[in-house]
Amino acid sequence: MTAVHLGMPAFPSFPEAAEAATTDAQLRRNLRNATHTIRDKRARAVAELSDWAGLRAAAAAIKNRTLRHLDHYLLQLEEAVTKAGGRVHWAIDAADANRIVAELVKATGETHVVKVKSMATQEIGLNEALAAEGITAYETDLAELIVQLGDDRPSHILVPAIHRNRSEIREIFVRAMGRWGRAAPDGLTDRPADLAEAARLHLREKFLSAKVAVSGANFMVAETGTLVVVESEGNGRMCLTLPETLISVVGIEKIVPTWQDLEVYLQLLPRSSTAERMNPYTSTWTGTAEGDGPREFHLVLLDNGRTGALADQVGRQALRCIRCSACLNVCPVYERAGGHAYGSAYPGPIGAILTPQLRGITSALDASLPYASSLCGACYEVCPVAIDIPEVLVHLRERVAETGKGHPAERTAMRAARWVLEDPARLARAQRLATRARRFRPRHLPGPAAAWTDTREVPRIPEESFRDWWRRTQGGGPRAGGGPAGKGGR
Amino acid sequence: MRVALFITCVNDTLYPRTGQATVALLRRLGVDVEFPAQQTCCGQMHYNTGYRRQAEPLVRGFAEAFAGYDAIVAPSGSCAAMVRDVHPRIAGRSMGRVPRDRVAEVVPKVYELSEFLVDVLRVTDVGAYFPHRVTYHPTCHSLRLLRVGDRPLRLLRAVRGLDLVELEGADECCGFGGAFAVKNPAVSAAMCSDKVRHAADTGAEVLCAADNSCLMHIGGTLERQRAGVRTLHLAEILASTQDDPHGSGWADGERSPA
Amino acid sequence: MMGSRELVLARVRAALADVPRDEAPEDFPVDRDYLDAHATGSPAEVADLLADNLADYRAVVHRCSAAELPGLLARLLAEHRSGDVAVPPALPGDWLADSEGVRVLTDDGSLTASRLDRVDSVVTACAVAVAETGTIVLDAKPDQGRRLLSLVPDHHICVVRPEQVVASVAQALRRLDPSRPLTWISGPSATSDIELDRVEGVHGPRTLEAVLLAD
Structure with a gap:
């Protein structure tokens, strides 16, 4: 598999990066506060709908239908968008997509674009690619602005600056806004309302003068050629409405077949992501509209590894994802490791199954992601499109274990363990060997087990295994009902 | 049967x-x-x-x-x-x-x-006696894969003498996860340290669960931290009776529930 | 050499080798085992729910009869001290009849975003309102105007007629024409980007006033 760009340079493996994050008390406090607040709200918003389970099942089924017939729906979408006055481009990978977007921007003669928050453009590293072509991309979502001004990386799908608290954000605004445009007002406080007001003023001049906008989309309706952007702040409406040219970069899996299908996702997405009955703004557009909004509309359909995931019958379900980030907010690992440790535009549980599928498992980081989970299952429980994330994680672990260099020592140990466990007599002998060594209870173990004894005691080995006890005592004396001796008898 | x-x-x-x-x-x-x-x-x-x-x-x-x-x-x-x-x-x-x-x-x-x-068996009162303050950790697979719900709690509530106290953040994973604890020791330990802190905050003598692998992880941390809370499998609490509070009639070995 | 389009399509088809060749998209079952609407009360109850949900997300809600509307709008504009008010080309004639001393800018397609940035208020009708979610949908018809009209001004007054109120998202979608540019509005602009703490008012209108007309 060729290297697929997910908007990030080379990174340390997940355990290394996560370990550093666990020692950052401020980061852990920020993440804990934010994720715990939203997870409780989400639970309440979901509980309002008595038919949540039915909506969830339908959402999964609609996406499954779409994915199984993706070629059909892509062609249907292309035809509908074209008929409505849009132009459709196809991009095999990040470089392809970045080249297409840069050429489209250059054709307008502009050197500045405004951007709506989009996972796909983050994934392909569009801003950096445009910068290399002399084009400046202004992020207009508040959190993306915080990240851009702070020369930082996003750490959450919905709330990219979740790792920053209000006083850090104030400091970034005061320091950097002036370099990008209108400076932060004097005496800026760290009240969220004041920070939002500073962003409003800073960005307004960008919106009013922008000629080109770049967006992603939450959904594309195949039958009508309609694109949908779900947002809160109104920066999306600004970008989708004011410029003359709109370029939308969207993953090929974002299709839903029919207009009616939106009734499912427009109920599931806001409640799962921001815990609202409905997000403040949803924009839908179909090609171009006479006298209203952009005169030119370009849709760039992005593969960038998605067809690789599509080919895996277990992993395919990850393409159902609607980027709500509910799985991040309930994940105990994400809460402690932070988003950056996942080394990709897609952090958290969904990132742990999406990134290795899009990029492959050749780097140390990507091969470590499938293990970045205790398999507690909280992510699957909240997923509005029922992606069985633990199932896919285990499946990807299998790929890591069985392909490439894998983990040779672990493989040997697993084979040995299987050999012992396959046969009760061998197991009993192994247990007796352990029992003989029981007085030796080390406080610190060597090798991979060392990590265990860094913070925990090792369990004591009992004098006798259960199976030997049963064999010796017939289960500890008189049997209930006085029946005949059990199978375990001497 | x-x-x-x-x-x-x-x-x-x-x-x-x-x-x-x-x-x-x-x-x-x-x-x-x-x-x-x-x-x-x-x-x-x-x-x-x-x-x-x-x-x-x-x-x-x-x-x-x-x-x-x-x-x-x-x-x-x-x-x-x-x-x-x-x-x-x-x-x-x-x-x-x-x-x-x-x-x-x-x-x-x-x-x-x-x-x-x-x-x-359709019983919740199994005739057990366990005069101690206990808190219960619902392990992830019991909770989310088996969906055992409040069954263990109903059993515990019916135990005579037992003072059941609620564990904050009970439904959060303890951080064991088998291979996870070995491959991501820092995050695993951070998760367990929160679990252990919540357990200690309850003032319980015993943290109980229906999975010894999770208890091995939590118990190993409690022991290292000398937190004053012991771990015990649900079965051992339910097996304890007034006549035999230490399980001497049914168990060998050194660990006693009371 | 294959172009990207053919390459992507070829990869998609290769990836779907497990899907039986004779399976049509509709052959794959989708059970719609969910409700068409959660709110099942009378039209009056549904309107009350709309009002509650709009208010819950910080829209200012007013209710009046059609006859009272011009008076109410005059009062709201006066309270907001609005001098310049933008309106779509086909706002019903009498809506601003009582708004004396207000300069009405009717958008004939020539109002620029910069000009709209300097108006005090915008008054529009809507296409549909969804009670369960507290949502107003604009479809850019002449009584609502171009999308930028209801976006750039900081104060948006939107009038909802009783027959435009539906209970659910599903019912709203059936009434809407996907070929038109649609804007679904649920309260004023908001963000939760700072510590996941909701703040109203970023780029869209910071004040949304919804006027629900009674039968």
């Missing part, structure tokens, strides 16, 4: 007392529980670490060892969930190496201990 004990390899090797408690409890309730000696391991460690093929002979072995029983009782939510949730999947993908029909026959007979007590 022919009832088999599925002890699980962790309990068999490291926590025989939990198995002894389960046997004593079930016999007290009139169940003539058997121990099929052919059993070994459900294959969870192999499967969850990415060695599905290595788990296949263990899945096949499980179906053979437990064939013909009406109920198979496991004092482990995690291993019961492995059998119920994953064994059919492994059989389905094994290209015939694991007979699907044998697996399909055995799987529905598997119960986690609290499920067996509440759903099959």
Whole structure:
């Protein structure tokens, strides 16, 4: 598999990066506060709908239908968008997509674009690619602005600056806004309302003068050629409405077949992501509209590894994802490791199954992601499109274990363990060997087990295994009902 | 009804007392529980670490060892969930190496201990006596894969003398996760340290759960931190009675519940 | 050499080798085992729910009869001290009849975003309102105007007629024409980007006033 760009340079493996994050008390406090607040709200918003389970099942089924017939729906979408006055481009990978977007921007003669928050453009590293072509991309979502001004990386799908608290954000605004445009007002406080007001003023001049906008989309309706952007702040409406040219970069899996299908996702997405009955703004557009909004509309359909995931019958379900980030907010690992440790535009549980599928498992980081989970299952429980994330994680672990260099020592140990466990007599002998060594209870173990004894005691080995006890005592004396001796008898 | 004990390899090797408690409890309730000696391991460690093929002979072995029983009782939510949730999947993908029909026959007979007590035997008051303050940690696989719900709590509430206190953040993972604890030790330890802090905050003497692997992780941390809270498997609490509060009538070994 | 389009399509088809060749998209079952609407009360109850949900997300809600509307709008504009008010080309004639001393800028397609940035208020009708979610949908018809009209000004007054109120998202979608540019509005602009703490008012209108007309 060729290297697929997910908007990030080379990174340390997940355990290394996560370990550093666990020692950052401020980061852990920020993440804990934010994720715990939203997870409780989400639970309440979901509980309002008595038919949540039915909506969830339908959402999964609609996406499954779409994915199984993706070629059909892509062609249907292309035809509908074209008929409505849009132009459709196809991009095999990040470089392809970045080249297409840069050429489209250059054709307008502009050197500045405004951007709506989009996972796909983050994934392909569009801003950096445009910068290399002399084009400046202004992020207009508040959190993306915080990240851009702070020369930082996003750490959450919905709330990219979740790792920053209000006083850090104030400091970034005061320091950097002036370099990008209108400076932060004097005496800026760290009240969220004041920070939002500073962003409003800073960005307004960008919106009013922008000629080109770049967006992603939450959904594309195949039958009508309609694109949908779900947002809160109104920066999306600004970008989708004011410029003359709109370029939308969207993953090929974002299709839903029919207009009616939106009734499912427009109920599931806001409640799962921001815990609202409905997000403040949803924009839908179909090609171009006479006298209203952009005169030119370009849709760039992005593969960038998605067809690789599509080919895996277990992993395919990850393409159902609607980027709500509910799985991040309930994940105990994400809460402690932070988003950056996942080394990709897609952090958290969904990132742990999406990134290795899009990029492959050749780097140390990507091969470590499938293990970045205790398999507690909280992510699957909240997923509005029922992606069985633990199932896919285990499946990807299998790929890591069985392909490439894998983990040779672990493989040997697993084979040995299987050999012992396959046969009760061998197991009993192994247990007796352990029992003989029981007085030796080390406080610190060597090798991979060392990590265990860094913070925990090792369990004591009992004098006798259960199976030997049963064999010796017939289960500890008189049997209930006085029946005949059990199978375990001497 | 022919009832088999599925002890699980962790309990068999490291926590025989939990198995002894389960046997004593079930016999007290009139169940003539058997121990099929052919059993070994459900294959969870192999499967969850990415060695599905290595788990296949263990899945096949499980179906053979437990064939013909009406109920198979496991004092482990995690291993019961492995059998119920994953064994059919492994059989389905094994290209015939694991007979699907044998697996399909055995799987529905598997119960986690609290499920067996509440759903099959229809008891919540098992006649236990345990005069201590206890808090309960619902392990992830009991909670989310088996969906045992409040069954363990109903059992605990009916125990005489037991003072059940609520554990903050109870439904959050303790950070064990098998391979996870080894491969991501820092995050695993951070998760456990929160769990341990919540446990200590309850003022309970005993933290109880239905999974000894999670308890090994939590207990190992509690012991290292000298937190003053002990861990105990649900079965050992339910097996304790007024006449025999220390389990001397049913258990060997040194660890005593009271 | 294959172009990207053919390459992507070829990869998609290769990836779907497990899907039976004779399976049509509709052959794959989708059970719609969910409710068409959660709110099942009378039209009056549904209107009350709309009002509650709009208010819950910080829209200012007013209710009046058609006859009272011009008076109410005059009062709201006066309270907001609005001098310049933008309106779509086909706002019903009498709506601003009582708004004396207000300069009405009717958008004939020539109002620029910069000009709209300097108006005080915008008054529009809507296409549909969804009670369960507290949502107003604009479809850019002549009584609502171009999308930028209801976006750039900081104060948006939107009038909802009783027959435009539906209970659910599903019912709203059936009434809407996907070929038109649609804007679904649920309260004023908001963000939760700072510590996941909701703040109203970023780029869209910071004040949304919804006027629900009674039968």
